[in-house]
Amino acid sequence: MDSPADGPHEPADPYRWLEDAVGPRTRAWLTRQALALRDVRRQTDDPGWAALLARIDRAAHGRLLSPPAEAGGLLFRHEHQTDAEVLIVQAPDGVRHTLVDSATSGRIAAWQPSPTGDLVAVQRHHDGYENGGLRLIPSHPGAPGESLADAAPFPAVAFVGDWLLYTAGTRTQHRLAARRLDSGAAHQVAVPVDGPVRLSLHAGWGEYLVLRIRPAAPATPDGLTWWVTRWTGQTVPDWQPLDVGHLPVTALALGWSRCYLAAGRVFDIDLARLARGQDAPLLPVGSPDTEAASTVSALRVMGPEASPRLVVLRRTGVTRRLDVHAPEGAPAPGSGFTWQARLRLGPVTTPSAGSGGDALWILADDPRQGTWSRRLASHVDLRGFSAPGQGTSLRTLTIASRDGTAVPVTVCDPNPHARHRPAPTVVTVYGGFGIALEPTWDPLIAAWLHAGGRVAWVHTRGGGEFGPAWAAAGRGTGKNAVVDDLCAAAATLTERGEAEPGQLAVLAASNGGLIAAAALTRTPSLFAAVVCAAPLADMTRYTVGGLGDLWREEYGNPTDPADLRGLLAYSPYHQVKEGTPYPAILLVTGGNDERVPAWHAWKLCAALQGATTGSAPILLDHHDSSGHYGRSGNAARRLxxxxxxxxxxxxGLRPRIVGAAGHEPPGELRRGEPPDTPTEIAL
Structure with a gap:
C-alpha cells in the first residue's frame, strides 16, 4: 500500500520501528512502558475512584444499553449487569430469560429479533476483535441455535416474510445471502452491480426490500446506488433502480409498500410502482420551513397501512426533537419533545410476522441522572411529555473559534448549585465523519460528576450537528479548523470561569483522540492532563493498516503533495517539538484494534517522552486482548x-467518600433501581 513515507521526501519518522508490533525491540519497549505505568499508578492511584465506580456499577444494574424491541408479544432488552452485558427476553407474564451473556460469549455487537419473536440474530465480538458471524438464538429456552459463519462484521440484517437476508463476506467486500427461517435453505442473492461492493439492507412490514450499494474501497460518494425489489426468495431478484443516489440520505424507513427517506426533508416513495418498473416520483412530506435547519437522524413508520404515522427524530445543533405525525401532515409548532443528550429509537413493534406495529421504545441519556426509556404508542401527543425527574442537566455555551466560527459546547455541572463555580473539567471531542457528538451517560463521566467535576462536550466542525456543510468544513484540510475549535473551547472555558487554570483535562477516543492529540501538540499549556484512546497520530501513514484506506475522503490522500501538507500541519506525531514541557499524558491502546493500529499511539508516546522537558508523566496503557471499543470486565474497571x-x-479532583451522607450517586442511580423502568405514554 502506497504511503508518503515510502517516497524520496518522507517526513522524519524516528520511531518507525515501533510499527513492528511483534518485534523484540517493540516488545521490550512495551514492557518498559508497562513498568513505568505501574510505578506512576502506585503513587497516584486513589482507591476512592475504584470504590465509586463499583458503587455506580451496582446502582446501574439493569440499565438499558440499547432501546428495547417488541416482537411476537415478547420484550427484548439489552442490559448492563455487574461485569457483563446481557440480552434478555421477557414474556407477557413478566418471566425473563437470558439469551446472551457477554461474560461467557463475548461483547454483544448487534442484535435484531425476527418479526415473530421466535429468534434473535446476534453478532458477538471476542477479545476486541470485530469478527463476523451471526448466531440465530431461539427465544424459547432449550431450543437449539444456529451459526451463520459467513456473516460480515456489523452485518446488515433484514427479515422479509419467512426469510432472513444478511450481508456476508468481509468488512469491506459484501455478498448478499438469504436463508429460509423454516427450512434452513440458503443461497446467495445476485445484486445489480458488479465488482467489490458494500451493501445496506432495509425492509418493512411488507415484501419489499431496499438495497444500497457503494464501492468497496476506497470509500467515496461516487457510485452510490439504490435499488428496490419485491422479495419472493429469488436467487436473481428483479432489482429496479431507486433514483436517490444524488441525495444526502440521512434516514430511511419502510412501511407496507411505501418508503420514507430523509434528505434535507422527508420524502415518500411508492415502492409497489417502482418494483413493477413504473415511475414513482419523490413526494415531499411536511413543510420545508420547519425542516430547513435540521437533520433527520432516524425515521420509523407505525400504525396500519391505511393511516400510518411517522416518527421523526431530528437534530438541530445540540438539540434533538422527536415528532409523531401523519405523513401528509407536519408537526405543529411546540408539539415535539426536545432533548439535549443522546436520544435513540428502537424498532417498531411487530405483533406477528406481516403485521405492522403501533408502538416503539425510545431510550434517552442524561450524563448526570442516567438513562430512561419510554414506550411510544401511535397517535401519541408529545406536547405533555417530559423526562422523568427534573429534566435535563445540560446547558449550552457558544464560543468563537480562531476564524470566528461559532462553536457550541454542551456543559454538565456536577450539581445544579455549581453552575457559577469553577471546577476541574473534562473536555471531550470527536469532530469527524459527520458524526454528531452526543452527551451520554457513562460510568466514568458519572464518577467525575459525582466527585464534583464538570464535563464539556465540544461540538466542533467535522461532526453532524449542523448538517453536511458543518461536516465538510472539518474534512480534509479542514481538520486544522477542528483542532482550532477544540483549542478555542478549552481556552474559553477557563476564561469564563468554568475551570481554573490547571483544571482542564481532555478525554477522547479514535478520531476524537487524534483531535485531542493535535490540540496537545499545538497548545501544550491548555490542558493539565490529556487522555487519548486508540488515536491516529502519524497522519502521513494513516492509510497503512487498520481501516485507514477507507478514510481518504475524511482526511485526504497522503500521496498527494497538497493533501500531505495539510496532514502534516496537524499530524500529532510530526508536531511534537523538542524542549517543550508537555502536560500529563496517557495514551490507551489495544492489541486487537482492527481500525486504528496501536503503533500510532506508541510512536506518539515515544516522541513525546523524548521531547518533553517537563516533569509530568507521559504514559502508555496497552492491553493485548482488547480492541477499538475498549476493555471489559476487570480490565475495564482498572482502566x-x-x-x-x-x-x-x-x-486536583479527588473522589468523595462513597457512603457518606449526601454523597450517594445522583439521580435515579441513588435508588439503585434501573432508571429506565418501562412506562407507556398515555394516548
Missing part, C-alpha cells in the same frame, strides 16, 4: 479507575 486517578491527580 476506568486509573484514568480517573490520572486526570484527578493532574487537575
Amino acid at each position: 476506568g479507575a486509573g484514568t480517573l486517578g490520572f486526570m484527578g491527580a493532574a487537575t
Whole structure:
C-alpha cells in the first residue's frame, strides 16, 4: 500500500520501528512502558475512584444499553449487569430469560429479533476483535441455535416474510445471502452491480426490500446506488433502480409498500410502482420551513397501512426533537419533545410476522441522572411529555473559534448549585465523519460528576450537528479548523470561569483522540492532563493498516503533495517539538484494534517522552486482548479507575467518600433501581 513515507521526501519518522508490533525491540519497549505505568499508578492511584465506580456499577444494574424491541408479544432488552452485558427476553407474564451473556460469549455487537419473536440474530465480538458471524438464538429456552459463519462484521440484517437476508463476506467486500427461517435453505442473492461492493439492507412490514450499494474501497460518494425489489426468495431478484443516489440520505424507513427517506426533508416513495418498473416520483412530506435547519437522524413508520404515522427524530445543533405525525401532515409548532443528550429509537413493534406495529421504545441519556426509556404508542401527543425527574442537566455555551466560527459546547455541572463555580473539567471531542457528538451517560463521566467535576462536550466542525456543510468544513484540510475549535473551547472555558487554570483535562477516543492529540501538540499549556484512546497520530501513514484506506475522503490522500501538507500541519506525531514541557499524558491502546493500529499511539508516546522537558508523566496503557471499543470486565474497571486517578491527580479532583451522607450517586442511580423502568405514554 502506497504511503508518503515510502517516497524520496518522507517526513522524519524516528520511531518507525515501533510499527513492528511483534518485534523484540517493540516488545521490550512495551514492557518498559508497562513498568513505568505501574510505578506512576502506585503513587497516584486513589482507591476512592475504584470504590465509586463499583458503587455506580451496582446502582446501574439493569440499565438499558440499547432501546428495547417488541416482537411476537415478547420484550427484548439489552442490559448492563455487574461485569457483563446481557440480552434478555421477557414474556407477557413478566418471566425473563437470558439469551446472551457477554461474560461467557463475548461483547454483544448487534442484535435484531425476527418479526415473530421466535429468534434473535446476534453478532458477538471476542477479545476486541470485530469478527463476523451471526448466531440465530431461539427465544424459547432449550431450543437449539444456529451459526451463520459467513456473516460480515456489523452485518446488515433484514427479515422479509419467512426469510432472513444478511450481508456476508468481509468488512469491506459484501455478498448478499438469504436463508429460509423454516427450512434452513440458503443461497446467495445476485445484486445489480458488479465488482467489490458494500451493501445496506432495509425492509418493512411488507415484501419489499431496499438495497444500497457503494464501492468497496476506497470509500467515496461516487457510485452510490439504490435499488428496490419485491422479495419472493429469488436467487436473481428483479432489482429496479431507486433514483436517490444524488441525495444526502440521512434516514430511511419502510412501511407496507411505501418508503420514507430523509434528505434535507422527508420524502415518500411508492415502492409497489417502482418494483413493477413504473415511475414513482419523490413526494415531499411536511413543510420545508420547519425542516430547513435540521437533520433527520432516524425515521420509523407505525400504525396500519391505511393511516400510518411517522416518527421523526431530528437534530438541530445540540438539540434533538422527536415528532409523531401523519405523513401528509407536519408537526405543529411546540408539539415535539426536545432533548439535549443522546436520544435513540428502537424498532417498531411487530405483533406477528406481516403485521405492522403501533408502538416503539425510545431510550434517552442524561450524563448526570442516567438513562430512561419510554414506550411510544401511535397517535401519541408529545406536547405533555417530559423526562422523568427534573429534566435535563445540560446547558449550552457558544464560543468563537480562531476564524470566528461559532462553536457550541454542551456543559454538565456536577450539581445544579455549581453552575457559577469553577471546577476541574473534562473536555471531550470527536469532530469527524459527520458524526454528531452526543452527551451520554457513562460510568466514568458519572464518577467525575459525582466527585464534583464538570464535563464539556465540544461540538466542533467535522461532526453532524449542523448538517453536511458543518461536516465538510472539518474534512480534509479542514481538520486544522477542528483542532482550532477544540483549542478555542478549552481556552474559553477557563476564561469564563468554568475551570481554573490547571483544571482542564481532555478525554477522547479514535478520531476524537487524534483531535485531542493535535490540540496537545499545538497548545501544550491548555490542558493539565490529556487522555487519548486508540488515536491516529502519524497522519502521513494513516492509510497503512487498520481501516485507514477507507478514510481518504475524511482526511485526504497522503500521496498527494497538497493533501500531505495539510496532514502534516496537524499530524500529532510530526508536531511534537523538542524542549517543550508537555502536560500529563496517557495514551490507551489495544492489541486487537482492527481500525486504528496501536503503533500510532506508541510512536506518539515515544516522541513525546523524548521531547518533553517537563516533569509530568507521559504514559502508555496497552492491553493485548482488547480492541477499538475498549476493555471489559476487570480490565475495564482498572482502566476506568486509573484514568480517573490520572486526570484527578493532574487537575486536583479527588473522589468523595462513597457512603457518606449526601454523597450517594445522583439521580435515579441513588435508588439503585434501573432508571429506565418501562412506562407507556398515555394516548
